[in-house]
Amino acid sequence: MAARLGRFVELSAGERDMLRAMEAQPRSVPRGTVLRRERDLAGHSWILESGWAVSAINLPDGSRQITRVHLPGDMLGSPSIALERAGETLTTLTQATVCVLPNSVLTVLFEEHQRLAGLFLMLSQIERMVLGDRIAAIGRTDARARVAGILLDLINRLRLIDPATGNVLPLQLTQEDIGDATGLTAVHVNRMMRLLADEGMIERQPGIVRLTDEAGLVRASGYINRWSAPDTSWLPAPRS
Amino acid sequence: MAARLGRFVELSAGERDMLRAMEAQPRSVPRGTVLRRERDLAGHSWILESGWAVSAINLPDGSRQITRVHLPGDMLGSPSIALERAGETLTTLTQATVCVLPNSVLTVLFEEHQRLAGLFLMLSQIERMVLGDRIAAIGRTDARARVAGILLDLINRLRLIDPATGNVLPLQLTQEDIGDATGLTAVHVNRMMRLLADEGMIERQPGIVRLTDEAGLVRASGYINRWSAPDTSWLPAPRS
DNA sequence: CGGTAATTTGAAGAGCCTCAACTAGGGTGG
DNA sequence: CCACCCTAGTTGAGGCTCTTCAAATTACCG
Numbered sequence: 001m002a003a004r005l006g007r008f009v010e011l012s013a014g015e016r017d018m019l020r021a022m023e024a025q026p027r028s029v030p031r032g033t034v035l036r037r038e039r040d041l042a043g044h045s046w047i048l049e050s051g052w053a054v055s056a057i058n059l060p061d062g063s064r065q066i067t068r069v070h071l072p073g074d075m076l077g078s079p080s081i082a083l084e085r086a087g088e089t090l091t092t093l094t095q096a097t098v099c100v101l102p103n104s105v106l107t108v109l110f111e112e113h114q115r116l117a118g119l120f121l122m123l124s125q126i127e128r129m130v131l132g133d134r135i136a137a138i139g140r141t142d143a144r145a146r147v148a149g150i151l152l153d154l155i156n157r158l159r160l161i162d163p164a165t166g167n168v169l170p171l172q173l174t175q176e177d178i179g180d181a182t183g184l185t186a187v188h189v190n191r192m193m194r195l196l197a198d199e200g201m202i203e204r205q206p207g208i209v210r211l212t213d214e215a216g217l218v219r220a221s222g223y224i225n226r227w228s229a230p231d232t233s234w235l236p237a238p239r240s
Numbered sequence: 241m242a243a244r245l246g247r248f249v250e251l252s253a254g255e256r257d258m259l260r261a262m263e264a265q266p267r268s269v270p271r272g273t274v275l276r277r278e279r280d281l282a283g284h285s286w287i288l289e290s291g292w293a294v295s296a297i298n299l300p301d302g303s304r305q306i307t308r309v310h311l312p313g314d315m316l317g318s319p320s321i322a323l324e325r326a327g328e329t330l331t332t333l334t335q336a337t338v339c340v341l342p343n344s345v346l347t348v349l350f351e352e353h354q355r356l357a358g359l360f361l362m363l364s365q366i367e368r369m370v371l372g373d374r375i376a377a378i379g380r381t382d383a384r385a386r387v388a389g390i391l392l393d394l395i396n397r398l399r400l401i402d403p404a405t406g407n408v409l410p411l412q413l414t415q416e417d418i419g420d421a422t423g424l425t426a427v428h429v430n431r432m433m434r435l436l437a438d439e440g441m442i443e444r445q446p447g448i449v450r451l452t453d454e455a456g457l458v459r460a461s462g463y464i465n466r467w468s469a470p471d472t473s474w475l476p477a478p479r480s
Numbered sequence: 481c482g483g484t485a486a487t488t489t490g491a492a493g494a495g496c497c498t499c500a501a502c503t504a505g506g507g508t509g510g
Numbered sequence: 511c512c513a514c515c516c517t518a519g520t521t522g523a524g525g526c527t528c529t530t531c532a533a534a535t536t537a538c539c540g
Contacts (some may be wrong), residue, residue: 079364079369111354114351118357125322135371230323
């Protein structure tokens with residue numbers, strides 16, 4: 001988390017200590033673990049230290065919608081902070097390490113580490129923007145654009161974590177998962193992946209996608225990277 | 241804004257003063273005003289004091305996606321707080337009154353009115369949840385469910401503002417707008433409205449929809465009201 | 481190395497879109 | 511005060527994208 005936030009501001013010693021305390025007790029969970037289900041009591045969230053996970057909403061008819069794919073350094077379950085009972089189901093896609101964050105940690109942030117609280121708000125706002133982009137993608141673009149878009153989203157977020165990431169995307173999602181995230185069926189995701197490959201935009205190997213024509217993918221999807229250079233000028237000064 | 245936040249916590253005198261200062265200079269704008277366009281310089285947001293507005297993303301092909309319909313008391317443009325340039329176009333649907341909020345106001349909130357900053361974060365998280373619900377609706381439900389869902393969303397949010405709101409929804413959206421918000425065309429929205437009316441769930445008059453079978457609409461849409469009774473226990477204590 | 485999960489491909493059908501034309505309302509100017 | 515226009519709503523017909531159903535192939539995990 002310190003590494004993640006350190007990209008946006010120069011963290012103070014006190015802030016680093018606080019973040020270290022928040023991440024003091026990591027827990028390892030196997031792939032496919034359901035951290036919590038919709039309607040479970042909330043009251044806490046998590047930091048995903050390593051591994052991939054998804055937030056999903058399960059619909060009455062049995063279908064599901066993945067609302068977010070989580071990468072290392074992400075917060076899990078934060079939209080449910082203001083809810084008594086969770087609104088999303090959280091599932092790990094790989095073996096993962098997580099740290100529990102009781103909501104009381106937030107109180108401490110607001111009282112003693114306002115800049116960290118501000119950073120949390122900043123990340124939430126960027127996420128809202130990204131969710132808006134996704135609504136636009138699902139509501140107004142075709143299947144090819146949506147699949148191209150999720151690939152770009154994932155690789156750009158991986159680059160935030162590790163700038164050494166090239167154009168190779170280690171995909172931890174099944175085509176079913178990609179369908180659940182983009183509002184498509186697995187069958188049609190498969191056809192779109194093949195189409196993008198035929199068009200020379202990607203190369204596929206099991207578990208890996210190489211983005212060979214990123215400009216083309218951007219053109220196809222209208223993707224905008226909302227994570228580059230956020231405005232941090234309004235954040236309060238660190239206290240310690 | 242004080243009325244809105246006062247539903248969640250008992251505001252202190254200092255907090256009320258702060259909110260009053262934030263809303264000291266209302267500006268009246270006519271219907272159809274574009275407050276700002278995508279890619280305009282950001283650096284501020286607004287409070288919508290009265291009237292309706294929409295946030296929308298315009299796509300390269302000319303289509304648009306409404307990401308949010310704003311009612312009195314809402315904040316406008318907050319997802320762009322962390323962006324140098326706005327990510328959404330803000331347009332008024334009716335004559336409206338707005339107050340500009342430079343981002344520097346946020347700094348003051350974090351430094352001197354932490355609970356208000358916390359409330360802002362809380363509202364943002366609820367919104368994220370609502371955006372997730374909308375993604376699920378657009379990605380995984382049919383047109384009838386989406387139209388039923390937006391009607392329920394609007395009337396429930398009006399009830400938050402005015403508990404005396406009955407089952408009559410004064411619709412300030414055209415069918416084109418509803419289509420842009422639900423990822424449908426105006427033509428198909430029209431058919432779905434007619435269908436819901438034929439099913440006895442709504443009654444229509446120009447500019448007005450009466451929700452005559454709300455339980456049926458909820459069943460049809462899977463709508464969940466995320467605004468009822470949020471968890472405020474983690475908010476910091478007020479300072480003054 | 482066997483069993484299960486994931487991917488791939490085909491064929492047919494459904495839902496929503498596109499195009500088009502017509503109606504109703506509401507404001508504006510002559 | 512009426513004619514006009516422009517916006518919003520309505521309805522029909524046909525077509526396209528994506529889904530559904532089905533089956534075969536490939537990859538993966540214990």
